[in-house]
Amino acid sequence: MPVKGVQGDDILDQKHIVGTSVPRKEGRDKVTGRARYVDDMVLPGMIYGATVRSTISRGRIKAIRFDPGIEWSEFVVVTAKDIPGKNRVALILDDQPCLAEDTVNHPEEPILLLAHSNPHLLPKAVQGVSIEYEELPAVYTIEESERQAEIIWGTDNTFKTYLVEKGDVDAVWDKADYIVEGEYTTGAQEQLYIENNGVIAKFDPADGVTIWGSLQCPYYVHKALLSLFNLPEEKVRVVQTETGGAFGGKEEYPSMIAGHAALLAMKSGRPVKIVYDRAEDMVATTKRHPSRTRHRTAVSKDGRILGGEIDFTIDGGAYATLSSVVLSRGTIHAGGPYNWPTVRIRAKAVATNAPPQGAFRGFGAPQSLFAMERHIEKIAKVVGLSSIEIRRRNFLETGSSTTTEQTLRDPMNLGQLLDAALESAGYREKKIRFAAENKLGKRKRGMGIAAFLHGAGFTGSGERYLNSLVGVEGRADGSVCILVSSTEFGQGTNTVLCQIVAETLGLPYEHIAIAQPDTTVVPNSGPTVASRTVMIVGKLVQSAAVGLRQTLMDGGLSPEHTPEQFQAACREYVESHGPLRCYARYQEPPGVHWDDQKYRGEAYAAFAWAVYVAEVSVDLTTYQVSVKDFVALQEVGKVLHPVLAEGQITGGVAQGIGFALYEKVVWRNGRMLNGQMTNYIMPTSADLPPIRVFFQEMGNVHGAFGAKGIGELPMDGPAPAIANAIEEALGVPIDSIPVLPEDIFEALAHDEPLAAPISAPRTAL
Amino acid sequence: MGKPSAQRREIAFVVNGEPTTVTAFPMERLLDVLRRDLGLTGAKEGCGEGECGSCSVLMDGALVNSCLVPVAQAAGVNIVTIEGLAANSSLHVLQETFLAYGAAQCGICTPGMILAASHLLDKTPSPTLANIREALAGNLCRCTGYMQIFRAVAEAARRRAAP
Numbered sequence: 001m002p003v004k005g006v007q008g009d010d011i012l013d014q015k016h017i018v019g020t021s022v023p024r025k026e027g028r029d030k031v032t033g034r035a036r037y038v039d040d041m042v043l044p045g046m047i048y049g050a051t052v053r054s055t056i057s058r059g060r061i062k063a064i065r066f067d068p069g070i071e072w073s074e075f076v077v078v079t080a081k082d083i084p085g086k087n088r089v090a091l092i093l094d095d096q097p098c099l100a101e102d103t104v105n106h107p108e109e110p111i112l113l114l115a116h117s118n119p120h121l122l123p124k125a126v127q128g129v130s131i132e133y134e135e136l137p138a139v140y141t142i143e144e145s146e147r148q149a150e151i152i153w154g155t156d157n158t159f160k161t162y163l164v165e166k167g168d169v170d171a172v173w174d175k176a177d178y179i180v181e182g183e184y185t186t187g188a189q190e191q192l193y194i195e196n197n198g199v200i201a202k203f204d205p206a207d208g209v210t211i212w213g214s215l216q217c218p219y220y221v222h223k224a225l226l227s228l229f230n231l232p233e234e235k236v237r238v239v240q241t242e243t244g245g246a247f248g249g250k251e252e253y254p255s256m257i258a259g260h261a262a263l264l265a266m267k268s269g270r271p272v273k274i275v276y277d278r279a280e281d282m283v284a285t286t287k288r289h290p291s292r293t294r295h296r297t298a299v300s301k302d303g304r305i306l307g308g309e310i311d312f313t314i315d316g317g318a319y320a321t322l323s324s325v326v327l328s329r330g331t332i333h334a335g336g337p338y339n340w341p342t343v344r345i346r347a348k349a350v351a352t353n354a355p356p357q358g359a360f361r362g363f364g365a366p367q368s369l370f371a372m373e374r375h376i377e378k379i380a381k382v383v384g385l386s387s388i389e390i391r392r393r394n395f396l397e398t399g400s401s402t403t404t405e406q407t408l409r410d411p412m413n414l415g416q417l418l419d420a421a422l423e424s425a426g427y428r429e430k431k432i433r434f435a436a437e438n439k440l441g442k443r444k445r446g447m448g449i450a451a452f453l454h455g456a457g458f459t460g461s462g463e464r465y466l467n468s469l470v471g472v473e474g475r476a477d478g479s480v481c482i483l484v485s486s487t488e489f490g491q492g493t494n495t496v497l498c499q500i501v502a503e504t505l506g507l508p509y510e511h512i513a514i515a516q517p518d519t520t521v522v523p524n525s526g527p528t529v530a531s532r533t534v535m536i537v538g539k540l541v542q543s544a545a546v547g548l549r550q551t552l553m554d555g556g557l558s559p560e561h562t563p564e565q566f567q568a569a570c571r572e573y574v575e576s577h578g579p580l581r582c583y584a585r586y587q588e589p590p591g592v593h594w595d596d597q598k599y600r601g602e603a604y605a606a607f608a609w610a611v612y613v614a615e616v617s618v619d620l621t622t623y624q625v626s627v628k629d630f631v632a633l634q635e636v637g638k639v640l641h642p643v644l645a646e647g648q649i650t651g652g653v654a655q656g657i658g659f660a661l662y663e664k665v666v667w668r669n670g671r672m673l674n675g676q677m678t679n680y681i682m683p684t685s686a687d688l689p690p691i692r693v694f695f696q697e698m699g700n701v702h703g704a705f706g707a708k709g710i711g712e713l714p715m716d717g718p719a720p721a722i723a724n725a726i727e728e729a730l731g732v733p734i735d736s737i738p739v740l741p742e743d744i745f746e747a748l749a750h751d752e753p754l755a756a757p758i759s760a761p762r763t764a765l
Numbered sequence: 766m767g768k769p770s771a772q773r774r775e776i777a778f779v780v781n782g783e784p785t786t787v788t789a790f791p792m793e794r795l796l797d798v799l800r801r802d803l804g805l806t807g808a809k810e811g812c813g814e815g816e817c818g819s820c821s822v823l824m825d826g827a828l829v830n831s832c833l834v835p836v837a838q839a840a841g842v843n844i845v846t847i848e849g850l851a852a853n854s855s856l857h858v859l860q861e862t863f864l865a866y867g868a869a870q871c872g873i874c875t876p877g878m879i880l881a882a883s884h885l886l887d888k889t890p891s892p893t894l895a896n897i898r899e900a901l902a903g904n905l906c907r908c909t910g911y912m913q914i915f916r917a918v919a920e921a922a923r924r925r926a927a928p
Contacts, residue, residue, distance in 0.1 A: 023864055029862055030872030031860040031879065033807020033847035040806035194811040194819055195873040242811070244873025245907050278812040490871030490908045645865035647913055651870065654910030677816035677905070685911045686902040 018503040018705045021643035025494035025514065026242070038198045038214050038241040042052035043271040046200065047076070048119040049264045050274070051283060052112040052129045054104040057138035057353040057670040058152065061102055064112065067128035075125055076268040078113040083263065085230030089255050089321075093159075096319035096356065098228055098259045104133070105152065106318035106355050107671035108284040115264040115272050138353035140393075140670050142292050142315050145350040152318070152342070153351035159316050160324035160349045162331045164403055164599045167342030172307035176298035180379045180634025184295075184371035186719070188315075188480025188665040188672075189658070190290035191360050192682050193489075197253055197285055198275030201261035208235025209262045214243045215254035216486050217527035218517045224255035225262060237546045240517040243489035247655070248359030250489070251529055252322055282675035286358025287665060289314040289326055289349070293334065293371030303383045303390045307342035310334045310366050312678045316349040316546035317356035318670075323349035326357075327446070328459050329363025329530075332603045333716075335403040336372035337414055337453045338394040345402050354670040359529060361655065362715035364384030365454060373450045373720030374735055377727065381556035387724070391418060391451050404603045411698045413637065414451060415612045421449075421633040424694060425613035431728075438729065442620040445628070450717040451611045455604030455700075456709025457532040460594035463586055463605075468526040470537060472501060472544040480505065480548070482514040483581070484525035486537045489584055491711055492644035493533050498540050499640055500704045501530075504545040507563045523583065531709025534640060535606065540584045547582035589702075606708045610634035612653070615689070616725040623741035625661055625726055626687070633694040637708035642695075645710055650691045652714025658682050660719035664738045778839045778877075778897075791837035796820045796902045798836045799846060807847035807876040808818020811905070818904030821877035822846050828884040847876035850883060858921045859883055859891065868917035870908035881917045891922055 029035040063078075066072050078088050080099040087101065088094040100111045114125050137150045144150075145157045153159065173179060184500050194718045199213035208231050215221060218238040225236045238258070241249065257274055264272040276284070297308035312334050316323035331347040376394075380387035395414040422428065427447055434445040457463055471483035482501055488494045498512040505512075515521050525537050549566070553559060557569040594601035615629040632649050639645045662681045666673040674680045699706060723734040732747045739747075770905040780803060785856045787802050799805040799822070808831050811817035815830040823830045823845040851857040861880045862868070878901065885892055885900035892900070897918050898911075906914065 021867070024867070024869065026872070027864045027869055028856075030869045030875050031856065031863045032851070033805075033876040035872050036806070037809070037873065039810070040800075062897075133921055193871070193873075194817055194905060194907055195871070196811075243871065245871040247907070277810075278814070492870075643913070647867045647870055650910030650912040651908045655907070660813065676814065677812045678814060682905060682907065683910075684902045684905060685898045685914070688911055691912050692908050 008494055014182050016503060017499050017509050018640050020639065021641055022495065022499060022509045024492065025498055026488065035196055035242045037244055038200060038212055039275045041200055041212060041241065043200060043202065046271040046273055047117045047268060048122060049113055049114045049115040049261055049272045050122040050126050051110050051260060052114065052126050054107055054109040055131070056104065056133050056135055057107050058105055058290065059103065059133040059135040061104065061111065061131060062134055063132040065130045065132070070125055070128045074116060076115040076264055078263045078267050080316040082267055083228060088199045088227065089259065090227040091220070091252055091255065091321060092324060093320040098256065098320060106353050107669070108355055108397045110260065113260050113264050115268055118409070136562065138670060140352050140354065140667065142290070142313050142350055145352050152353060152563070155553070157351045158348055159351060160327055162327065162345070162347040162599050164306045164331060164343065164345040166340060166403055166405055167307065169307045169309060169342045169344045172298045172342055176306055177301035178299045178382050178384045180297045180299055180375070182295050182375045182735065184293045184374050185409060186291045186367045186370050187738050188290050188357065189360060189663050190282055190665060190680060191247040191249030191287070193245025193247060193249055194635065196276045196278060196281040197250065197257050198273070199254065199258045200269045200271055200273045201258060201265040203262060203265040210237045210239070211258045211262065212239045212241050213254050213258055214250060215240055216246045216250045216487050216489060216529060218487070218519050219524045220527060221255050222253065222519050223259045223485050224259060228259045229262065236519070238519045240487050243487060246489040247361045248363065248529065249286060249730060251359040251527065253358065264562045278677060279675045282680065283672045284355060286356055288360040289316060289323065289357040289364065289367065291330070291367035295371060295375040297375065297379060298759050299379055299383060301383065303385045303393050305338060305340060305394050307340060310343065310345045312345065312347040314364065314367065315352050315357060317352060317354045319356045321356040322359055323357065326359065326364040330368040331599070332404060332455065332459060333365040334368035334372060336369060336376065337396050337451050337609060339396050339400050340403050345403060354667065360732065361528065361652065361713045364721060365712065366656070366659065366716050366719060369452045369716045370720045371735065373452065374723055376723050387449065388418065388422070395682045402603065405600050406602045412609055413698070414609055414611070417609060417633055417696060418451060418614050420694065420696065421611035421631055424633065424692065425615065425629065427613055430615060434729070444618045444620060444729040446616055446725040446727070446729030448614045448616070448721045448723065448728060449611065450721035450724065453609050453711040454531060454605045454709065454716055456535045457604055458530055458606060458608050459603055460601065461596060463536060464588050466526040466586065468537065468540060468586045469523040469583055470525045470540040470544050471523050471581050471583045472548050474548055474552070474570040474573060476574040477573060478570045479511045479513060480507065482512065482541055483522045484514070484537055484541065485517050485519070485522050486525050486533045487517050487528045491648060492641060493528065495644060496534050496640050497538060497541050500542050501545045503705065505549055505566065506534065507566060511563070511567070531711045531713065534707045535703030535709050536586065538707060540586060542704045544582045544584040547584060548580065551580065551582060601694065606637065606702045608634060608708045608710060608713045610713055610717055612721045613719065614721035614725045616722060616729055618726060618729050618744060623744040624746060625739065627657055627689040627722060629692070630689045630691045632691060632714060633696065635696045635698050636710045636713065637703060638697055638706035638709050639695050640705060645695065646693045648710050649693045649714045653691045653718050654683050654688055656715050656718025657688060657722065660722040660737050661739060664740055700751070776836055776840050777837070778841060779843045781845060787836070789836050792835045794832055794837045795834040795839050796831035799831060805846045805848050809876065810883055811873065816905070817874070818881060819874050821880045821904060823884060824926040826887065838861055847880060852880065857883070858924050859917065862917040862924070866917040866920060867913040868909060874904060874906045876914045878906060878914060882921070885918065886922055886925065891926060894919070898915055
């Protein structure tokens with residue numbers, strides 16, 4: 001079976017660039033400290049901005065007072081009244097103000113902006129602005145929001161609902177041998193990129209607004225500033241600077257902070273830098289949506305899922321932002337990698353008076369897949385079969401129809417992935433050994449599995465709406481430069497897109513460059529999200545490169561050219577005809593049908609598939625859980641860069657381990673209380689197990705050279721695999737994460753006989 | 766980060782081999798002086814409270830979080846930042862292995878991580894995996910899951926040991 005481990009020292013293949021671990025394009029700047037992040041930039045005359053934020057959860061602003069002890073004439077002060085255009089952060093529903101006017105709807109909501117040339121004076125000035133409120137009742141949980149005793153958003157506190165219906169689920173209950181119910185919850189999670197959010201803005205009456213910033217989606221910021229300033233497209237320029245981690249956390253929030261800095265720049269006439277400190281970044285910006293999933297599943301006595309109902313609810317915070325899209329992905333992934341002959345999925349995103357939750361790697365899928373992979377264990381216990389066997393009997397396969405009735409056409413074999421992952425983990429031997437050893441001592445060990453999938457690219461009709469455009473430019477020196485708004489923030493965009501072009505054109509990797517994302521230079525290749533860059537943008541870049549070569553061949557370049565001949569043709573073309581740029585625009589593949597109303601059809605062009613196995617040890621003296629070994633096996637199509645691909649998996653698994661075991665956002669009245677790295681704990685080098693990564697390549701026709709999306713997949717599996725392993729070690733179900741030592745203590749204190757069937761076994765009709 | 770009290774004064778130290786004098790408030794953070802006054806922006810601020818290690822530099826061979834060091838304490842010491850790790854335009858062996866093994870992703874923790882690793886290799890030329898894990902535990906990386914970093918450090922130790 002073609003399963004291969006990854007080593008750091010892959011020998012470069014002489015014939016191919018794709019599939020080899022070429023050096024990261026911007027790597028040398030990163031290891032020497034020369035890479036320029038936004039906080040490393042200083043513009044002449046630049047001053048510094050700060051944000052005055054709401055101290056309450058919900059209320060009306062009655063008065064704003066300025067401490068007479070502060071020399072306010074030295075400060076630039078901006079309020080909502082200074083906004084020239086629409087006071088909204090334009091995104092989807094445009095419900096979020098850039099600066100609160102009359103009301104606030106969550107703690108830390110921005111109300112007023114200050115700037116000064118001396119950044120040391122800003123904290124005291126922020127404290128010197130006091131805001132008098134008339135407080136209004138607020139809601140803080142999904143349940144309170146659903147009760148609708150207070151309406152805090154729209155008419156029913158609901159941002160978005162989806163209903164997926166496949167077949168007639170109401171007819172299935174009478175046929176069931178077992179009906180298995182469960183409720184599963186996940187907590188908020190902070191992205192915790194090590195570089196905080198930050199931008200520099202410049203405003204010029206003639207040229208408009210320019211932004212340099214740490215961000216994922218230059219054209220999102222561009223769109224937001226157009227409407228905030230009421231400017232034409234050419235008067236807003238957004239440039240991405242080197243970005244020190246993002247993970248979704250710099251998908252939508254940069255539009256807010258860029259708006260703030262630009263307003264201060266307009267009012268002051270000077271460039272303005274706003275870089276958050278860690279506490280502000282943690283308490284005021286987006287996090288992963290907390291979730292609650294309820295399953296009710298009809299199962300036959302031989303362990304087959306006959307059908308079921310899934311209720312998936314996420315807490316979106318105070319404004320709609322991206323919640324509808326996060327909800328969509330969570331909804332479509334809620335059934336996991338299993339065959340549901342009939343299913344009804346009801347999904348909703350509700351409002352609470354907390355800062356808006358947002359994009360974070362996985363984007364709804366880690367939440368609903370946690371529930372699915374816990375629930376499948378529960379089904380196994382009720383039926384009395386091993387969870388391995390239950391999974392095997394219900395796995396999707398080529399030709400299966402998903403919950404949205406998408407027929408899977410690509411080759412896939414989840415059973416084979418499962419076998420290979422169990423083998424690599426030493427699962428069977430350890431399971432027997434741990435069962436024996438756990439009878440003694442204070443250290444209990446367990447093995448847990450998660451099987452899952454992740455769809456690559458925008459959902460359904462999303463890619464058609466994005467209508468992405470990419471360019472490839474042949475330059476006067478004979479080199480080739482890629483023009484995309486797809487950004488690098490560690491995952492390897494620069495490197496892999498350059499590999500694709502080098503391979504396509506038969507040129508050395510060193511001859512390919514990628515332009516810094518700057519909306520005046522690069523076309524809109526869509527946002528850098530949704531595991532879409534390599535698969536969707538990579539394929540477009542490949543076609544643009546083919547177009548470039550065709551143009552040169554039309555001009556006389558021999559089809560059998562050498563790289564030197566290609567470069568010479570490129571130089572000659574530019575000399576005689578001017579710029580040589582070829583573009584490619586997304587075209588929907590034939591046969592793709594998606595119904596946005598019924599939420600039915602081809603949800604994603606391709607899915608990646610995975611089986612992860614966690615080995616945990618629980619210390620019954622401290623109640624600390626540690627992960628001792630972790631196997632991550634996935635099928636992601638062709639692996640274009642083994643080292644980068646492995647890095648995506650290990651990094652995602654580490655974040656998933658944090659999601660399960662360490663990273664707990666402590667809320668009080670909608671505010672995060674532990675907004676420091678001291679008390680919000682992410683995994684350190686001492687906390688993580690060996691993360692052993694394996695890829696299987698089964699072939700895929702959708703992406704460049706057969707690649708599928710990879711970036712988000714590894715976030716989905718670790719939490720359920722770990723919860724399943726803890727259950728095996730301790731015999732108590734772990735249906736809510738994060739699970740900290742105190743939670744383990746609680747679970748054991750309430751230890752009851754495990755997993756009595758929700759309904760007694762019945763005879764099939 | 767309140768306004769530093771007292772008067773500015775001259776403070777002399779050696780940075781990356783260069784004798785340097787800065788005029789600064791004594792309680793200003795070494796990190797700010799390096800970045801703002803000396804243009805050495807390789808040290809990054811990740812948390813400002815000594816948790817993340819992105820601002821790590823070497824002071825007389827000791828690994829410190831420069832966000833926690835008042836510049837007054839730097840008087841007379843020898844400071845090495847990422848910009849001074851390699852001689853001339855070549856790469857330090859750790860820089861080479863970080864590049865080759867995918868140990869730098871977004872790169873924001875990388876300068877501090879490399880300095881922490883270099884501190885380890887100076888003290889423990891042939892570290893075990895446990896030594897590496899412990900030595901880097903004060904430097905947070907959100908991208909890699911650390912696995913590639915461990916390999917890069919181990920490989921750098923091997924290369925340094927090779928004749």
